[in-house]
Amino acid sequence: MQIDPSSTPVPEVYQYVVGVVTPRPIAWVTTLSPSGVVNLAPFSFFNAFGANPPVVVFSPTLRRDGTKKDTLLNLERLGEFVVHASVASLAEKVNLTSKEVPPSESEVSLAGLTTVPSVKVKPPRIAESPVALECLVKQIVPCGTGPIAANLVIGEVVMMHVADAVLDGKGGVDPRKLETVARLGGAFWCRTSDLFEQQRP
Ligand SMILES: Cc1cc2nc3c(=O)[nH]c(=O)nc-3n(C[C@H](O)[C@H](O)[C@H](O)COP(=O)(O)O)c2cc1C
Numbered sequence: 001m002q003i004d005p006s007s008t009p010v011p012e013v014y015q016y017v018v019g020v021v022t023p024r025p026i027a028w029v030t031t032l033s034p035s036g037v038v039n040l041a042p043f044s045f046f047n048a049f050g051a052n053p054p055v056v057v058f059s060p061t062l063r064r065d066g067t068k069k070d071t072l073l074n075l076e077r078l079g080e081f082v083v084h085a086s087v088a089s090l091a092e093k094v095n096l097t098s099k100e101v102p103p104s105e106s107e108v109s110l111a112g113l114t115t116v117p118s119v120k121v122k123p124p125r126i127a128e129s130p131v132a133l134e135c136l137v138k139q140i141v142p143c144g145t146g147p148i149a150a151n152l153v154i155g156e157v158v159m160m161h162v163a164d165a166v167l168d169g170k171g172g173v174d175p176r177k178l179e180t181v182a183r184l185g186g187a188f189w190c191r192t193s194d195l196f197e198q199q200r201p
Contacts, residue, residue: 060153
């Protein structure tokens with residue numbers, strides 16, 4: 001099968017993209033609205049792209065009606081966010097916070113979570129999450145104007161929080177303790193419980 005995006009309906013292109021670029025880590029992102037409401041939502045168009053300085057990118061796409069999601073609107077205004085790791089013990093809450101709620105309501109209380117103040121940015125971080133990356137927006141790159149068009153949010157990580165409980169005893173992060181989850185196509189997610197090691201040549 002071959003798929004030419006220029007002649008394929010956008011919802012189908014979306015299903016192929018998320019079905020073949022897998023597994024995708026899930027950024028669980030807090031932002032702050034102008035009236036101080038903490039917004040929390042998951043984004044699997046996400047990854048890290050360097051370490052000097054540490055840079056992450058995620059994409060709040062345009063909604064199917066072409067409007068901007070609350071996360072993107074908050075970032076355009078304040079330019080600060082916190083990315084949390086999505087881990088197995090919180091997977092249901094991560095999913096729950098993808099619910100569309102009015103900007104005046106917080107997904108934090110919807111999911112029964114709590115926040116603690118961040119150190120270098122105004123949006124708080126999620127207390128229950130073992131990893132939180134405080135970020136400043138370097139650039140937002142819109143890549144289209146229609147439904148499901150990408151908006152690349154490029155963020156510089158200015159502070160990292162890692163819970164002692166997920167460390168390996170040598171100061172590193174132990175993936176067997178962190179237990180991140182990731183997203184595949186359709187409604188499939190995966191765990192990171194089937195690990196293997198390879199040494200670099
Ligand atoms: C696991 C998961 C991953 C998601 N990834 C994305 C994504 O990469 N980009 C996106 O725009 N929406 C994604 N969504 C949907 C958003 O979380 C959803 O539209 C949410 O309501 C956006 O919240 P906001 O309007 O408060 O920003 C994802 C949902 C789930 C459950």
